[in-house]
Amino acid sequence: MESTWIVVLPEMLIAAGALLILCAEAFWQGRPDKLLFFLALIFLAGAIAASASAPLAGMSLSGMLASEDYARLFSTLVLSIAFITVLFSFRYSRRRGFENGEYYAILLFAALGMDLAARAAHWLIFFLGLELLSISLYILIAIRKDDPFSGESGLKYLITGAVASAFLTFGIGLWYAGAGSLAVRPDVPSGLESIDIQLMLAGAAFILVGIGFKISMVPFHLWTPDVYQGSPAPVTAFLATGSKAAVFAFLIRFCFHMQNPLWNAFKPMLWIIALLTLVVGTVSALSQSDLKRLLAYSSVAQMGYLIMTLLAVKLESGLFALAFYLIVYGAMDLGAFGIIASLSEEKKDRDALEDYQGLGYSHPWSSAILSFCLISLAGLPPSAGFVGKVILFRAVLQAGVLVLALIAIAMVVISIYLYMKVVMSLYMRPATTGAPISAAGFYEQVGGGLILIFLLWSGIAPSPLLSLISRILPSGI
Numbered sequence: 001m002e003s004t005w006i007v008v009l010p011e012m013l014i015a016a017g018a019l020l021i022l023c024a025e026a027f028w029q030g031r032p033d034k035l036l037f038f039l040a041l042i043f044l045a046g047a048i049a050a051s052a053s054a055p056l057a058g059m060s061l062s063g064m065l066a067s068e069d070y071a072r073l074f075s076t077l078v079l080s081i082a083f084i085t086v087l088f089s090f091r092y093s094r095r096r097g098f099e100n101g102e103y104y105a106i107l108l109f110a111a112l113g114m115d116l117a118a119r120a121a122h123w124l125i126f127f128l129g130l131e132l133l134s135i136s137l138y139i140l141i142a143i144r145k146d147d148p149f150s151g152e153s154g155l156k157y158l159i160t161g162a163v164a165s166a167f168l169t170f171g172i173g174l175w176y177a178g179a180g181s182l183a184v185r186p187d188v189p190s191g192l193e194s195i196d197i198q199l200m201l202a203g204a205a206f207i208l209v210g211i212g213f214k215i216s217m218v219p220f221h222l223w224t225p226d227v228y229q230g231s232p233a234p235v236t237a238f239l240a241t242g243s244k245a246a247v248f249a250f251l252i253r254f255c256f257h258m259q260n261p262l263w264n265a266f267k268p269m270l271w272i273i274a275l276l277t278l279v280v281g282t283v284s285a286l287s288q289s290d291l292k293r294l295l296a297y298s299s300v301a302q303m304g305y306l307i308m309t310l311l312a313v314k315l316e317s318g319l320f321a322l323a324f325y326l327i328v329y330g331a332m333d334l335g336a337f338g339i340i341a342s343l344s345e346e347k348k349d350r351d352a353l354e355d356y357q358g359l360g361y362s363h364p365w366s367s368a369i370l371s372f373c374l375i376s377l378a379g380l381p382p383s384a385g386f387v388g389k390v391i392l393f394r395a396v397l398q399a400g401v402l403v404l405a406l407i408a409i410a411m412v413v414i415s416i417y418l419y420m421k422v423v424m425s426l427y428m429r430p431a432t433t434g435a436p437i438s439a440a441g442f443y444e445q446v447g448g449g450l451i452l453i454f455l456l457w458s459g460i461a462p463s464p465l466l467s468l469i470s471r472i473l474p475s476g477i
Contacts, residue, residue: 084338141153227239315398
């Protein structure tokens, strides 16, 4: 019993921190100015430390919650994303008038949902974690009550999220009917004698639709640009990185444990979806003149690379590549949207590309971070994104997915132009006249600096991170 409490200590700390922040907001009127902000950081830091150092227990809570190295890796990742999101939120939320206990508490509840989804080994835990995450994000997206675009984005995400939950629930029901178990890895004899393959394949298809909404998978991506554009920039950063990392970590576990006859029938679906996601995401981004919408379609394309690599998930190289690229993707997108938050005006975000013209000289630190995140998204050296894409393509080629890999390489080439036009606006276009942009705050600079160091370090000297992942994955998933 004692070990179970230690295993779930990260979740307990996050929940306790959220409740304490709500109580401090309600009952401590004369509290110190930055108390709620620091409480969120302290409890998230404690949860990160607890997750990274938790004892290996394989499974806990009657096999419902995973606690192996793989689960700890992604739990630590999503909690770290939440921590940096809080850093990016401090000045932004104060200037927009929603710096209060509700914001930080709901952010922590969303982090708790992400953590549960990433660690789930049972469909019930995954569904509860995903719904906690989704409900929290509905509120966070629409938290700017005086901004009609924020409310509209929240409503769009609510409607699509409800549809996704319906598909997911029906798919879980079919999976249970076929397997007779709600475990992600059903304990059935080899050869699948005791399960119904057709029911499980239908269930897997509905599950993929439900998860596809959450990770902006084509053709379930249409909400993405509108919601990204209308959400507060730190919330967009959190939505684009933490939620996708958590859900994709579970999708990797789901596909990895799918037994071969079922997996062979499921792979053609993934092949087609990966192709559509890659092409639609990249091509749609080319015509965008709004930076948030451009990054939204970019995130769709990035999911395409990951879905493509899911075809190699049964190989050790494929699992390794997925884990590495998810970590790098979280840093790249979080940094890009975080800098958008730091450069925003008091009334609205700077969305148009022309708003960023000449900022490379007037705001060199923020522009350098944004540029390096974009270079990493493009997959250019010496960034972590370059290393990640090399590892992805190596795994996909080893799996024999040659045609899709060639199409993906073509999309990488096209995307270089996509990201470089933003970098050119920063450094090679004259600044536009308008309201002056204030410098990034201290906490935003810290968050951006951590991301820049990580992306640069993982691009120039990736061996420590690669070694860490290689030690983690053989321990089980």
